[in-house]
Structures are given as C-alpha cells and as structure tokens.
Amino acid sequence: EASRPTNFIQEIIDEDRLAGRYGGRVHTRFPPEPNGYLHIGHAKAIWVDFGTAEANGGLCNLRFDDTNPTKEDDEYVEAIQEDVRWLGYDWDDRLFYASDYFDRLYAYAEELIRRGKAYVCDLSPDEIRAYRGTLTEPGRESPYRNRSVEENLNLFRRMRAGEFPDGSRVLRARIDMASPNINLRDPVLYRIQRAHHHRTGDTWCIYPMYDYAHPLSDAIEGITHSLCTLEFEDHRPLYDWVLQALEIPDPPKQIEFARLELTHTLTSKRKLRQLVEEGRVRGWDDPRMPTLRGLRRRGYPPEAIREFCATVGVSKTNSRISLGLLEHVVREHLNRTAPRVMAVLKPLRLVITNFPEGRVEWVEVENNPEDSGAGSRRVPLSRVVYIERDDFMEDPPRTFFRLAPGREVRLKGACYVTCREVVKDPHTGEVTELRCTYDPESLGGSTPDGRRVQGTLHWVSAEHAVPAEVRLYEPLFATEDPEAGADFLANLNPDSLRVLTGCLVERSVAGAPVGARYQFLRHGYFAVDPDGTSERLVFNRIVSLKDTWGK
C-alpha cells in the first residue's frame, strides 16, 4: 500500500535515479506548520511524503515549519507527532524545526546581499503591494533597490538588532519586477516582527518568509524531492531561484500534487478552529471533525485512511472526492476486520413464555463470516430478551419479513420464536412487550424439518446485556461544498449528531477498551468512545452498513 510506483512523482524519481542525481538517494519531508491539528488533507500529504520515501528505500523527515511565530504553539507540536504516528508513520530521529535554522538562514541572507541578490527596502507594506503590479501590468522597481552591498548589510544587521520598528523595513530578493510571475517581483525574504517564538523565544525580531525558508530548510536537511500541494506551483521558480542564487549543490526539487478535498468536509484549519471555538462541535476530536483525532475517535482505522489515500492516488488536478468513497474504503476494511456483535438500539422486551425462568442457554455465534480465523463466541439466551422495536409490526405490510403477531422468526444463532401475544400500555397504546413461545428443537438456529422462517433478528439477553449510549453521525455539512455561499456555518447539517440512549449491547462487549471496533449486526460499524464507563458504554457509529446518504 505504499505509494505506487506508477505516478508522476515516481516517474521524476526514476528519471533522477537513472541520471545518477542525488547519488540515487530519495529523501522527502512532511512540513506541517504547528498552528492547528492535522486533518484528512494532511493525511494525504503524509501518505505521499512518507509513502514515496518508503517505496524507494528512502527517508522522510518530520519538519515543523515554524517560521510564523504568532500562530504557532507547542500544543500542536505534540499533537501532530502523535497523529503522524497514529497514521502509521515514523520519522525515527529525524525530527526538525525550521526555527533551528534561523542562524543559518540569516547567514544565507547576508550572503545574498553580498552577491547583490537581496536588498533592504523601506517601502511600507501597502507601497510594496502597489509597486508589485498586476497580472497584466509589470511592477515598478523600489527606490531602494540599488542600495550598495555595504548599506544593505548595515541595515539588515540593524534590522536584526532591533533598531527599527515592526513593518518599517524588509529584506527583498532582487529578481525582476517585470517578471510575468508575480512571485518573482522582488519578493520579501525577511520581515521585522517582535513576536515571541515557541522555541526561540525573543531571540529574533526578524523572521524569514516561507518561500525563502523552505528551499533552504530542504537543502540543509539533504531533501531530494520536496513534495507539496499545487498552490505552490507558481512559487517553484522562487524556490529554485533561492537555491541557485546561493549556488547550493545538488539542489532539492519541488514537485506539486493535488490537494485532497472531500465532499461535505472542511479542510481549512482556520474554519475548523472556528467550529471548535464557537462550540459548533465538541472539540478538535469531535467524531464529526475531519481532523485525524476526530477520525480516530470516530473509529476510522488508520490503515483504512492509508488505503483511501492509495485509492485516490496522486494527481496534478484538484478535485473534490466523494466522502462516500472514504466511507466505502473504511466499510470494506471493517467488514474484513471488525468482530460482529449484537446490539439493540431501540429495545422491545420479548418474553419466551415456555423458556424456564432462571435457565441460561449459551449459544454459539460466529465472530466474523468474512474471516475464518475469527472463531466464534458463546452468547447467553434467557427467558427475557430484547429485540429491535423496528423488527416488530402489529399489522405489517406484505413486504415486512420480520416479527408480527402469529409469525415465527429466528433469533440469530439462538432459536425460533413465534409471537403469541402483544402487550400494550393501556394509556398510550404503545407496545411494551411481546409474549412468544420458542421451539426447543430450534436451539442453535435451525430445526430438523428445515422449515423456513420470516427473518432473522438480532437480540440480547435482558439479564446479561450491557447498557449503552450510541451516537449516530451524519456529515457535518449538508452541502457538498461546505464553503458554498456566503457563510459556511449556514451549511452545517443540523442532524449531524443523533444520540440514542437506553441501547443494549451483548455481554461479550463489556469492558471493551476505548477505540475497539465492532460490527453491530444489521446496524453498521461502531467504536467505543472514551466518554463511557465499563458499566455504561458509549459508542460512535463509524459508518453504516450501506451507503445511505448518497454519493
């Protein structure tokens, strides 16, 4: 399942190897900014970065791209590492921080100045923007562009020393104000910003820009292929320019691939933060969130997320993938791996009147018909059981193949029961109990005469069952594009969470650890949520058994 050697990234790597570039090495990096939690889009990048290295016997670094001090925090540094590991990847001892290179990046900047390739500019941010021109109009050169090397060095050192106020000066690359690529119109390399950095504290009051820091960080780490998303395509000439201007040998190359976007799913960190801060969800790990912690809590297996990335593959054009496809892959994975158990979500009491009081019959039920190695378990049958309320109709239509007055059905793995009497609440008329008889010959699930019954129902033994709360999820956004329209919050799905209390789960599930995954027969796949206790479990529905809400 590692990144398949048939995509365009692999073709570039193969070419490089054939040409003997990088001494045949493949070294990638995953460079998150520690300003939020990782989401499903990042999973794609992690899969591409680590997977490409893995498929080529190479290495992949984890590098925190922490050059923007105002938004970054150690809390995210920890969480990101945990999430990458959870997804199944390991950087060994190759954990780096762009901020570790601040000294070297600064030295490179002085070198650019000495080479006449960078200058200190006193234009205000607004003026710089105005001078930059547009797509159809070339930019204008800054009046500070032709300062001498000495003056530039002097001013840049004083910027670093804190002699000038924030925003009053910047260091700019000296490239080409008429370039058709606006990124090459003397881009800013350093800005003055008095901000406390999560690692370097108040050591610096100038910080490098992403487009400058990134290629050099790559070069410092010996990265060969710097894989990133398509929005950086226009920045590649600048990436190359920085490395070339400093005559970096064996320069790394940037290769862009399409972002992963899913229908009904938001992948903007800023907007995800808004959902959390406004209490629209219960937190970053809310099972409806596309964050890796949300998906983990929901019960998505990390292997299935990797499988999904492999299914989508890498491409050069952005598109929105159906959330249904992700759910499909998760469902297929769970079908192979999740043990089956019986859970009654809306219980209806069923008394087997000819089953002796106090007797318990342990019946054998198979754990997973898709996995011959999964074995079977013994489930207790007693006089009082619960079935699903929806599995009984007093006056059923012809197409209802479940329990009704006078009808016989199979209790899964246990016996045949026939409904003899319907007990109702005298005030509300609601059915409160079914009184049934069972055929003692049917114990184990079939009879010697081989007769057919109306259907097979799941059930739990009243005295053995474990109470549970079950949380059913639907997509967090009702619209395919959550950002369609003026206000993305208006697209929130009001029914994204439905909580069922008073559910009953078979005994074997008691004490299941947080995160354990099951198929609840006829209901779908569920995972144990940390909110529960061993006496009262809480389950999250991971996915339904079938695609119920469409593509």
Ligand code: ATP
């Ligand atoms: P966001 O837009 O959510 O803030 P970001 O791109 O700013 O994300 P980074 O921490 O810089 O977040 O991302 C780390 C890496 O993950 C980058 O290489 C980025 O290109 C990649 N990445 C982020 N979002 C996606 C996505 N939706 N699909 C694929 N890769 C992504």
Ligand code: MG
């Ligand atoms: Mg980024």
Ligand code: MG
């Ligand atoms: Mg972004």
